[in-house]
Amino acid sequence: MLGFCFRNPFHKKVIDSKEGGEKKAGERSYPFWWTIDGFSILANRGSNTYYSRSFTACGFNWKLRLELVLEKDAEKYVGLYLSNDDAASKGSEIKAIYKLFIYDQLHGEHIQKEGEDYFHSKSLEGFCFKVAVNKFDSSKSGLCVNDRCVIGAHVLQAFAFKSADKEGIHESWSLNKDLTPRIYTWAFKDVSKSNVVLKSEAFAAGGYNWYISLYPNLATCKDFLGVFLIMHNATSLASNTSVNVEFSLCLLDLDNAKHWKRTGNRKTLFSSGSFGSGWGQFLSWKEVQDPSRGFLHNDICIVQASVVILGVNTIA
The missing domain is CATH 2.60.210.10 (Apoptosis, Tumor Necrosis Factor Receptor Associated Protein 2; Chain A)
Structure with a gap:
């Protein structure tokens, strides 16, 4: 039996329900946890796409998308994405800084990817965090324990602004504040x-x-x-x-x-x-x-x- 559970494995508050845009200085945002029981069933189904329920963070509604992908090298991967619907419904462009992660249940740590993306009517999903399926089978990794996998997202900052409606090619350049080599x-x-x-x-x-x-x-x-x-x-x-x-x-x-x-x-x-x-x-x-x-x-x-x-x- 394949089960999807949307709770924090540590039983802490997991959803920031604040209404508004970017979180205020000193205000805490919370990660969203998605626990999957029966992960091996999902992994053996081939190329499929699954969505979490909607959750609120930094004033916007999000979902996690999990995709099983078979690459050209015949290696199967788990692809994790952050998805947003507000940009399409409100005619806005949303910039978000966030993390995608998979929890290592044996070592009490995450493997993660952090970055930023712009979400708008033509692009409702952000970057892909991709991990080989065989890493979940490793007894040393802790990514899947007792056929249970815990994945998640943490939206650190997000705000909306009106998108330019002019025809043509639009390029955005998001500069990194941390330039430490x-x-x-x-x-x-x-x-x-x-x-x-x-x-x-x-x-x-x-x-x-x-x-x-x-x-x-x-x-x-x-x-x-x-x-x-x-x-x-x-x-x-x-x-x-x-x-x-x-x-x-x-x-x-x-x-x-x-x-x-x-x-x-x-x-x-x-x-x-x-x-x-x-x-x-x-x-x-x-x-x-x-x-x-x-x-x-x-x-x-x-x-x-x-x-x-x-x-x-x-x-x-």
Whole structure:
């Protein structure tokens, strides 16, 4: 039996019933929890879409949409979206800053994605938080315990304004207030022996996941070391959305501290159709192998990435 329950598993107040727009300074907003009993039944049904009941947060009505998606790689994913109906009925555009999350019941923590979106008559759903179904089956994850899964959303801020009715293409650029760079360092092993692209583990920065890819003197980067920053699962971005990123990639010199660093253009945009940026000729392979430089130790290269999300561009 598949059951849907809309209560907080900690039995706290879960819905902000305030009437109005953006929450006032110091006013608390509450997350919405959606508990699903019999999650395995849902996961085995194939590609289907499910909606939670409506809940109120920051003065607007929302729903969670859960979708089972089979990707081209034959991997099945759970896609979680925030949906809004007020924008269509009131002829307004609503900007919301919010989190989508799945609760890890074993470790008492969430895996989550935070961002912002504009909801209007042509786009009633926000970004997608996508997690592979096989992660729910893992005994170590705690995402599904006793066939029960707990997902949710927390609308942190939301306000409405009248949309422009003029014909044409409308682009909105939402700037990020937090410009603290996320620094990530990864050691690539067996670099000179490799004849394939090397990839770091994924890391989070600005609400998105990233990884570093290394091209060690491959045919596509002959006689050079190529280094790129890649947005992980960029295909989950809406086709009209791009992320404005400032980043740098640095090859560490462990002997002389004369690191080799290159910085990308502040106008660099990552999207579902353009998910990587970097340099195919980052540094000559000869310099990488130079024993007087400390770039290659025991066939290990250490690369450091600095990532700042400047904002999000949306075209409607």
